[in-house]
Amino acid sequence: MKLNKKLLASGVLAATLFAGNAVGAVSAEEAAKLGKSLTPIGAEKAGNGDEIPAWDGGLKQAPAGYNDDGIYVNPFPDDEVLFTIDQSNVDQYAENLSAGQIAMIKRYDDYKMPVYKTRRTATYPQSIMDETVENATSAQLIKDGNGIGNYQNATPFPIPTNGVEVIWNHITRYRGGSVARNVGQVTPTTDGAFSVVKFQDEFTWRTSLEDFEPDKDPNVLFYFKQVITAPARLAGNVLLVHETLDQVKEARRAWVYNAGQRRVRRAPQVAYDGPGTAADGMRTTDNFDMYNGAPDRYNWELVGKKEMYIPYNSYKLVDRSLDYDELIEAGHINQDYTRYELHRVWHVRATLKEGDRHIYAQRDFYFDEDTWQASVIDHYDGRGELWRVAEAHAMQFYDQEVPWYAIEVLYDLLSGRYLALGLTNEENDPYDFGVERSSREYTPAALRRSGVR
Template sequence: MSGRPSITRREALALALGTIATTAATTTAATVAGAQEAVTAPTEAPPVPKLGEELTPFGAIRAGNRTRAIPAWTGGLTRAPRGYVPGRPSPNPYIEDGRWFTVGPNDVERYKIRLSAGLQALLAKHPDSFEVPVFPCRRSAAAPQAVYDASLENAGRAALGNNGLVLTGARVGVPFPIPANGVQAMWNHLLRWRGTSLTRTGQTILPSATGALDSRLYREDVAFPYAAGEESGRPLLYRRTTLMPKEQEGSVLLAQATLNPIQSGFRAWFRQGERGRVVPAPDFLYDTPDPATDGIATADMLDMFSGPLDRFDFTLVSRREMYVPYNAYRLNTAGLAPSEFMWYGHPNPQFLRYELHRVWIVDARLKPNFQHALPDRTYYLDEDSWQIVMAEHYNGKGELLRYAEAHNVAHWQVPAFLPAVEFVHDLTTDRYVARGIDNLQRPPIFDKPLKPEEFTPESLVRRGRRG
């Protein structure tokens, strides 16, 4: 079933503005235009919550909510789940949780305040097959104590310059645990803790109307110099190598992020096949279609959002309690074949898990004199990890065209919290793409030493000659 989403961008933002939580930790200086009319200012300012006390070191509200549907944060998942066997994939730590309730197409009005515009669109688009299974909230996101300590220190030393494009003073942890604006919140996502390095092999899959699954296999090697405490100015080094299909085997995309695009910008290179010529790929940015997804996702949708922050004005709208994808252990079950949960149009909801969590909402609007195929966005950032868990992408008319979700799991042994699978839905068709599926692969490897020279164009030349 095709059609327009059941909620417009204007309506979605009105919901966010009209439901700003009353907790002092949720109040920020930034609002979108007209917010002053939508929200009445308190007559007396509440006391400012203290980072590391009322707030966690990442700036999340430590306490549970009024109804206790969201529990207090107690440090996240940092111990092996029951039944864990060394050398084997980690079992589901919440396997005994029963489904709390289900939100179907007929329940949207009742739960509208908790549903993103993207989830409402999926429910409207697939009324006979899609639903939102809601489970108990488990605040499993965790990080090492050294990262928490660095985040507390960053709160007093991190700074932004050049209209938010240049970050200085931050090290290792979240740069802005108490964000004052949307740019700071987005920097928190870009620099969130994921270990010092990550190597994983995963499938990118596009289901077709015939039931066939177009599958591609990639290996991703990612180094996080910022998280390792290095002052290279390159917070992320990324390499994506094609393993399948055979005709594309050995093709490599290489990217280098930056903390200071004024001094040293984002860089990317591409090599076609094992022995292809290495060419600069400066256009793998912004709304360039990502060929790995057949153009369903754009380059800046990688990792839910990546790349420079220069083309958008980011506004911090509110912190809100919403149903979001979380603790996707069933979806990430070892040995579970993609054919068992990848339906045409959307994944099988029996394998999905949504929970009630607090999320920061960031509104992104294209700056004047810039171009982008999807000029308006809404991002939902998990308060416990700063991971973007949902993202909506609109055209210039305010029509919702793409909706993305990150279904995350907590890797207790690091500890770190990151996506097991990312879905990007094209709401103008029945097409969607899933990437990062590693159920049939070895678990991700964290903190493996990766040298900076492994992420240079020269390394691709050497690899090609040896291949």
């Protein structure tokens, strides 16, 4: 087996570091489909002969008007709405929608889904695609799916054979190596009133550290730091996470700095259904980035692939001329600024294991085949009732060759409230890719410096 030289220096663990049976790698014959009938990431390269086009390499060139400043302009300003899905015709399109999307349309008279031409803009740097192809015959699930071995910095399972492989593709997907963001989060009341919580957050993959050492902290996948900058009552509070790859072997390391108390403490509740930061009870910790963390509390069923209308190329939602008062409405965001397209998705169902606890007893995930990002997730409570609906309004960060989210929304069908995270319209310097960070900046000792008001 030929392994890339970065295999053991990739920020994840080799299979030999784990006990337990290893499964996952596909045959060389299967892997040979990558780059041919399949894209290098594992999507079907061909279109469907109708609405979904063939993948032609994705959007790699910035459009006119982009100033290389992290203020993303719409590369498709002349695209028009083909049709709109609303209460008058939702049943006609039901087979291409999730149960949660249908429920949102039926709950709100003014909720609609404007559908546009499908554009397969997703792409990654060539090195990431090359490493994905190598992962296909080497990456393996270990510890009953709670870790990955023989894996390097790319999609581990481009040809998945089970549901937990798909969830790992989402968790480990490439987001630029290191990036800093200035974003807002809102949790409107039922009448639409809101205040904005503002964050400075950073994701840095271990291999992107300035002082990266292959043998140092090999179970860490990435480092995450989040500083609240507004409102004043919360400003200065900091969350630090060392995201471990095998969180059963070693739980996620998390610390919080409370600016009022000027104190750093461990935060074991930053996992699973622990409360999300400053979210007013509207999301769990593992709702961030649509889903994150250890997969061990759920059974993961790969239901299959289907065509579905999902949020895509959502550049209108980051338009600098759009302010938060125009975007945030009662019950849901202003759907006039959304864009839905027909894409193929992987459907994965997560059901809570007997004896484990979580406020969500079942989740139905729909992952975009071109990116492995979760696009829509329906959440069910312990009674089996549909409770919350998450949508990720995705876009291609074309100057970085990074697919990611413009904003994430999580709708609560029972309370009529929701959370929107990742807002950038009114934020300065919303995205900074390629930030230089060292391991010293992601230590508990560094938290107090980050949290001074």
